[in-house]
Amino acid sequence: MPQILIIDDEVAIRRTLKEILEYEKYQVDEAATGMIGIEKVKEQEYDVILCDIKMPQMDGIETLEALRKLTDTPIVMISGHGTIDTAVKAIRLGAFDYISKPPDLNRLLVTLRNAMDKSQLLTQTNELKKVLVKEHIIVGESQAIEEIKLMIEKVAPTNARILISGENGTGKELVARQLHELSPRAHCPFVEVNCAAIPSELIESQLFGHEKGSFTSAIKLRKGDFELAHGGTLFLDEIGDMSLSAQAKVLRALQENKITRVGGEKEISVDVRILAATNKNLKEEIEQGRFREDLYHRISVIVITVPPLRDRKEDIPILVQHFAATISQKMGKQTPNFTDEALAELQQYRWTGNIRELHNAVERLIILSDAVITKENVQRYASPLHT
Numbered sequence: 038m039p040q041i042l043i044i045d046d047e048v049a050i051r052r053t054l055k056e057i058l059e060y061e062k063y064q065v066d067e068a069a070t071g072m073i074g075i076e077k078v079k080e081q082e083y084d085v086i087l088c089d090i091k092m093p094q095m096d097g098i099e100t101l102e103a104l105r106k107l108t109d110t111p112i113v114m115i116s117g118h119g120t121i122d123t124a125v126k127a128i129r130l131g132a133f134d135y136i137s138k139p140p141d142l143n144r145l146l147v148t149l150r151n152a153m154d155k156s157q158l159l160t161q162t163n164e165l166k167k168v169l170v171k172e173h174i175i176v177g178e179s180q181a182i183e184e185i186k187l188m189i190e191k192v193a194p195t196n197a198r199i200l201i202s203g204e205n206g207t208g209k210e211l212v213a214r215q216l217h218e219l220s221p222r223a224h225c226p227f228v229e230v231n232c233a234a235i236p237s238e239l240i241e242s243q244l245f246g247h248e249k250g251s252f253t254s255a256i257k258l259r260k261g262d263f264e265l266a267h268g269g270t271l272f273l274d275e276i277g278d279m280s281l282s283a284q285a286k287v288l289r290a291l292q293e294n295k296i297t298r299v300g301g302e303k304e305i306s307v308d309v310r311i312l313a314a315t316n317k318n319l320k321e322e323i324e325q326g327r328f329r330e331d332l333y334h335r336i337s338v339i340v341i342t343v344p345p346l347r348d349r350k351e352d353i354p355i356l357v358q359h360f361a362a363t364i365s366q367k368m369g370k371q372t373p374n375f376t377d378e379a380l381a382e383l384q385q386y387r388w389t390g391n392i393r394e395l396h397n398a399v400e401r402l403i404i405l406s407d408a409v410i411t412k413e414n415v416q417r418y419a420s421p422l423h424t
Contacts, residue, residue, distance in 0.1 A: 071100030090116030225269030251300020
């Protein structure tokens, strides 16, 4: 049953609103002052809050400002003494809507339904965020992983550009996402570009956008990833595969914090934090003339090296249990149990595909095995390329 909190110093108003809302199948709680209302919000969650404007001690605007720091719950302001200016101020401070006293019943119920829709959407969004955070956590307790977690905690709050190096499948993207999610930019976009997957002739359009008609297939204006990531983080995955011409433009963008769309002349200011990743030795690439040394120094203020799975085998049982739980949940199945012998067998393999290969092996085992996964199941179904 939806939970509504009414904050109003007038007993008669609270009683009337409560009777109406309970008839409409809402569960109603009351608070006679702003301070009491704030304390109630600290103790439990509500779907919608109705708050009077004119109250003694702490008025509705002050209460609204305090509540906005505590909760995302939609707040509808109500008042018999309000003006247009008061209504505008309330909306600017984050109120969902403003209703005059005595409230029109139809208007009140419509507003509550709309606020409930927003509340449900916020709940769903928060749940999705929790799932994403759970999927993006860095799992492991080895010394190498603990050192990486500590480094992330130190550098995430800064704007330092970070180069993440490591073999394919080691989890470089997870490191990048953790750096973003623990940064002040977490509420802004995280835009990922796989530089290896985009043809060299299209990478500049991908990064910087293009104007309509700038080339044959440019039928409309397109914003590039630098613009889309404005205020947030741009993750340049496999930057070692970027063409030299694109490298030159990226270097200019980092130096000037400005970009120009392909086919355009106007400079566009951008505010992005650059995270880059590579599975190549960029110093060797520089020696071979395939990577710009000046760009390397721009993107590698901090370097984080993610170790291959074969160098942290003590993390394999933890990773297996984590993957088993998340994969089973998505499949709607009960999480299987791995015997100690099965886990020990998994630790014997080299996992040249690293975490990605291990994840695929666990998924295969869950699909093809029973509730208890044994050493024999591992030997039959895990099928690593190299032992």
